[in-house]
Amino acid sequence: MRRKWIRTNGWVFQVERSRGSTTCRRWRDPVKITIVQGGALPIPPVRGGAVEKVWFSLGREFAKRGHEVTHISRTFSELPSEQWLEGVHHVRVKGFELSSKRYIALWRDLGYAARVLHVLPRADILVTNNPVLPLLIRTSQFGALYVHVARYPKRQMRFYGHASRIQTVSQAAAEAIISQAPKIGGKVRVIPNPLPSAICTLDVAASWQERNKQILYVGRVHPEKGVHLLIDAFKLLVQSGVHGWRLIVVGPWAAAQGGGGEGYYQSLRARRAPVVDMVNLLGPIFDPDVLAIHYRHAKLFVYPSLAEYGEAFGLAPLEAMAQGCPPLVSTLACFQDFIENGRSGFIFNHRADRPEEELYRTLKTILSSDQELMSVAVRSHEVSRVYQSANVAEMYLKDFAVIGAARRVPHNRVAQ
Template sequence: MKILHIAETLKGGLETYLRMVSGFQQNSPVITQAKFILPGPVDWLSSKDTHVVATARSPLALASYAAEVRRIIRTERPSVLHLHSSIAGGIVRAMALLGQVPQETKIVYCSHGWAFDQIGPSYKKSIYRWTEWLLSYWSDAIICISDHELRIAEKFGIKRCRCIPNGITPAAALLEQGAPERQLPHTRRLLFVGRLDRQKGIDALLESYARVRPGFKLVVVGGAVRNDLSLVPSEDIEFKGWLEKDALEAAYRSCDAIIVPSRWEGFGLVAVEAMARGKPVFASAVGGLVDIVEDGRSGRLFPLERIDEMLREIDQIPADDMARMGRAGRRIFEKKYTADRMNSAIVDLYKESVL
């Protein structure tokens, strides 16, 4: 099989997902070729496996983007087009509707979070929902990245969906580790990792931290992408910005727990990254997070409007209970959220679509 992945944007969890997929598929015995159309070059793919097509937003740029993608599809003649996120998925499936994709090429689509499940004007959400419903008829398979995504797809009649939860490959040392060593008393550290944007709820977290003034240290890793918030830095909070792989690993290892205060979330990759490292997760009860975090076992779920109460509770949870939740999260990760499990399920889906 020849696979051509198309992603019109590349940031955050989507890049992590594509990195995991590319490493597996380029070594799979049933895939003869795995290439990518991306908005820019990346260090985890060779130039021969990457077609760079600039990100598009204006109508003219979208038309130019579609023409270049159509040319590449005709040149590569893939067995499967794997489309990532709503813009690439919308453009290429609209091309299929117009007969501009070879009939023998199968289309697998993953929204990586339904646009109509986000917070926004109801008329926009309605347009997104009806568009996804219509274009599902020009999809041979649709991957939902969480049970939550699958539930709402089925609710609105979106066809041909299957749940394949996101997965990650933690560092080799983490795969071999047993229970974490008992640490000496220290100031508890709570870690936030993600975009400093409204979706991720960082503003709610910072405001709550200032009100509650808990005894633990809050560490924030990430930076703004959408620039839809104005955040005021605080001397009481450790802002680290975006971190490279080794520095991010050190931040995960040095914390006691992770907090994910998202307003909406199709999946919640940071929660899985924390569980892979044996850290408890405190997350808002939205989207895919309610499927990942087992309340009271691997962490806690809370309504975002009650984040003050959650911060006070985090301050009081005994260290032994924190460690217990971390170990439970690690077991859940190994059972449900490894990259090998995700990648094997994706390739099986390809085979079913092609046959």
């Protein structure tokens, strides 16, 4: 058999001649993509999880385009060990519950990764956000290793030098990766998180007066998310004479679900005591349709994250923007990729000496002009359209093609 590679018009063709027949293949034929999720949350994301929602959405987008997608995640009582959903082959192996102790979490990740190895299919691309699995992959039979970094790096990147790509979701996270592991700088690529759900047809300005005077938070109820700051700032807002507003907090507080635990939850309940009738702690809501209703009812979304070395993108503010609810976020650099202060959202200085007072003053200024708040809501909704799943899926597929061409086509054997 004779084989030749030809590169032309952005495509790479592989031509094979054998016994009088000729076969021509190109890289953008169906790609075999394996997605390996972390071992704590199931797919579909029936227990939430930003990364889980993102890759569940992207897997379906890849399958829509005719690619062969296998999605590996943890087992869950309500889900079979194997099934097909919207063209995606789902395989589930035994996972684990989250732990706040890092050494326990790593040990559980190791066990999960070892179990995943037994079910990995042959593929062209292997995508994973699991921190341990890349260390165990030392063969190309499972595909080009594509490490997805959705959290601020914690100096583990230097162990991933053998990966074909280190992909992260914001410029701030990319700069941190390169700073910590300069040798892999050439492999780092930024592709933003997509919106897991399709953007609804929404006339933000026309429906603005139908919204309630509600301030909304959606996310893990954990100290690093700054929920205590938000409650304290809201109390100051009420004490200053701003009335008629409610604060709605949605998200898990249990440690097993990534929250701050019982102690933190009880501290929040104590903090809201003076304004208990105006602050609702609703707990987790995983149904995307119910979450969308909360976003569409609120006039302001607040995400006061303090996670200097944890936050890499912040999907919740983007989801709020897609539903016409403008975001107010902290000054973490990761938000600056899609939020411009005063135009597509608002930013407060969480590094101030008294951040709760800084947040209170920002809130009071924002809420003083309903017309300006509406204008920012309109612009933020427009910005969110860039992040539709279909658009971001194409970014990934183009990057997969670059990696595939590099793997499949030896440079000295390509006809220019």
